[in-house]
Amino acid sequence: MGEEHAVNSPPFVVTDGKTVEECQELIRRSLKNPVVKFLKEHLEKAGCAFGDNFIKAVRCDNSSGGNFARGVGIRVCSNHMRTQDDVNQIVIHELIHAYDECRAANMNWKNCAHHACSEIRAGHLSGDCHFKRELLRGFMKIKGHEQDCVRRRVMKSVIANPHCSEAAAKDAMEAVWDVCYNDTQPFDRAP
Template identity: 40%
Template sequence: MTLLIKSRCRRRKRLRSRQRRRRASRRRKTSATVYTPSAAAASSSRARSERVSSPLNTSVTSCCRSPWTLRCVSHSGPYAKLLLGAMKSSGCTVYKDRHFSCEDCDGTVSGGFDAATSQIVLCQNNIHQQAHMNRVVTHELIHAFDHCRARVDWFSNFRHLACSEIRAANLSGDCSFVNEISRFNFGLKEHHQACVRGRALRSILAVRKVSREEAEQVVDEVFDSCFHDHAPFGRIPHNKKDAKFAYRDYENRDRYYANL
C-alpha cells in the first residue's frame, strides 16, 4: 500500500514537472517574437481605423467630414434618436448624404435648417464639442420635424417661424439647468420659460430682418400654445434621463398589454 502511494506521488511530480517545462517553453517563444515595422504599422493603422470608424470616438469636425455623420447623429443621444424615429414614422426618413451638410459658417452660427432643400447645416468651424453638436443637431431636427408634419411657411409667416423656434429651444435641451449654469444664468421662478423666450427671440433676429419689438410681439402671441406643444417627446426633456424616458415611451407607443 505504501509503495502504491509513493508511485502515485512520483507520477504526479513528473506530470507537474512536464507542465512547468511546457509553460516555460511557451514563455520563451512568446518573448522571442519580433514585430517587424510593417506589422507594427499595420497594427497601428488598424487601431486608427477602429477609432475613426467608431462614431462615439470621433471629434465633431472629423465626424462632419467623414461618412459617419448620420451615425454620429443617431448615436448622439436619445433626443436625436427619438426625432429620427418620429420623422421616419411620419414618412420623412433622414438620409445622411441627402439631409446633412457640414460647412464653414460666418460669425458664431452653429447650425441651421434650410427649408428650401430640407437640409440640416452643421457649422463645423463653430462646433468644437460633442455635447454642443448634439444640441445643435437636436435643435435643427425639431425644425425638420415641424417642416415634415406641418405646412410651415418659414419665409413669410413670422408666427410659424417663432413657434418652431420656441419648440426647438424648449425641447432640445438648450435651456437645461446644466447649460444655463454654464452660461452663468441663474433663476428659479419660470426661468425655463424666460430662457426659451430669449433664445427663440435671438434665433428670429439672427435669421430675419425685423425689429426687436416686432419679434417680441410675435413670440408673445404664439408662446403659450407652442411652449406646450411637446411633440414628439410628449414632455419637456429637461435632461438626458427625461429624454430616455420619452424615447422609451415613444418606442412602446404601439404596444398593447393584456391581463392574461
C-alpha cells in the same frame, strides 16, 4: 422660407472649434443618441425620411451653431463645435425645426409667428435651456430660468430672420407662446 433662407440656431460662439472632418464624425456619433434616433424615427413616420447628407458639417462665417433649411437639410457649424454634447444639442434643435417643417402643411419661415413657434418648441424640447447650460452661459437665475432662456433665444433667432423686426419678433413670440410652448410633439412631454 426658401432654400436661400435658413433657420439659424441662436448665436453660438466658439473660437477653437472642430474641423469639418472632426465634426462630421461627431454628427455620425450623434445619430446614435436616443433623442436624435427618436426624432429621426418620427420624421420618417411623418413622411420625411432623410438621406445621408441631410445633416452635414460645414464651416460658418456667422456665429450660429447650425441651421435648418427646407430642401437643404441641417448644417452644423464645425468651427463653433467643441464637444459631442455641442453637436448633439444643435442636431436635436435643428431636427425639431425639420419635424415642424414636415408636419405643417403651410409652414412659412418668413412668417414671424411660424418661425417663433418653431424656435419656442426647439428651445423648450431640445434641452438648449437646461439649468446646467444656462449656468455655463453665465445665467444664474434659479426659478423660471428655462422659460426666460427660451424667450431670450427665440428673440435672437427670430430677429435674425430678415423678415422680422425686433418688435414683430416679440409680438409673434408672445402671440404663440402658450400654444407652442405646450406643444411637445413628437414627445409625450418635454424631455
